[in-house]
Amino acid sequence: MAGGKGGSGKTTTTLGLARALSRRGAPVVAADADWDLPNLARLASATGADRESAADAPTVLDAVRGEREISPDRRAPTVLSPPDAPADADARRALGALSAAVPDDSPTLVDCPAGASPDAAAPLRAADRSLLVTPLRRAALRDAAKTAALARRLDCAPIGVVAVRAESVPAGVSDLLGCQVLGRVPRAEPEPLSDSSVRAAYDDLARRLADAHGAERWRVA
Structure with missing residues (x-):
């Protein structure tokens, strides 16, 4: 999950999409790769049904070192902290x-740092696909285009873009970013992930991604 600026909606989209895939029966892992400004576990804790402490989340290193077994199930995404x-x-x-x-059958979503910095390059090198997340402001779109260019250089070409806090998406967005618009998430405050229209938008995005990219790999309904 890549975006041009901080506050572009990447973390909310990572968690919203992860939960939507869980609702389809997928054992999802969502990893926070923004190690300087991490907030994925905090957002999951603040908006989850059980309100588990963010401090209880396993870390990426716990997972790769085998210090905590990662056994995701369909009840909720497994969130990995920095x-x-x-x-x-x-x-x-x-x-x-x-x-x-x-x-192997677990979709893994990685919440990248913002922009096209060296910090953003590490998760893009590790991922096999990227999904752009951006609001439709001119500056945000310009930065998203730079991020898309970096992703392509690192062989992690964007498979699509998610327009957040948007009521409609102009046709030129797809041309600007060089990939199709896969989703549009409406504005909802103060807690977007609790809004039914936002949840429906992520459910539709999860369906599209599962049909196009995960049918032969992920355990989804």
Whole structure:
């Protein structure tokens, strides 16, 4: 999950899509690769039905070192936090080893750092596909295009774009970013993931991704 700027909706989309895939029966893993500004586990804790503490989330290093068994099930996504001491860990190596630590039939979503920085390059090198997430503001779209270019250079070409906080999507967005619009998530405040229209948007996105890219790999209904 890649985007041009902080606040572009990547983390919310990572979690919203992960939960939507869970509702389809997939044992989903969602990993936070933004080790400088992590908030995936915090968002999951704040919006989850059981309100589990973010401090209880296993880390990416726990997974790749086998220190905590990762056995995702369909009840809710398994969320992986950054290492406790991220400066002492090799992000590229850890994220690259993540696929071997996760069951083959489990879709793994990685919440990338914003932009086209070296920090964003590590998860893009590890992933096999990228999904762009962006609001439809001019500056955000311009930055998303830079992120898309980086993803293509790293052999992680975008399979589509999700327009967030959007009531409609102009035809030119697909041309600008060089990939199809796979989803549109409406604006909803103050807690988007609790809104029925937002949930429906992520359910539709999960269906499209499962049909197009996960039918032969993921355990989905």
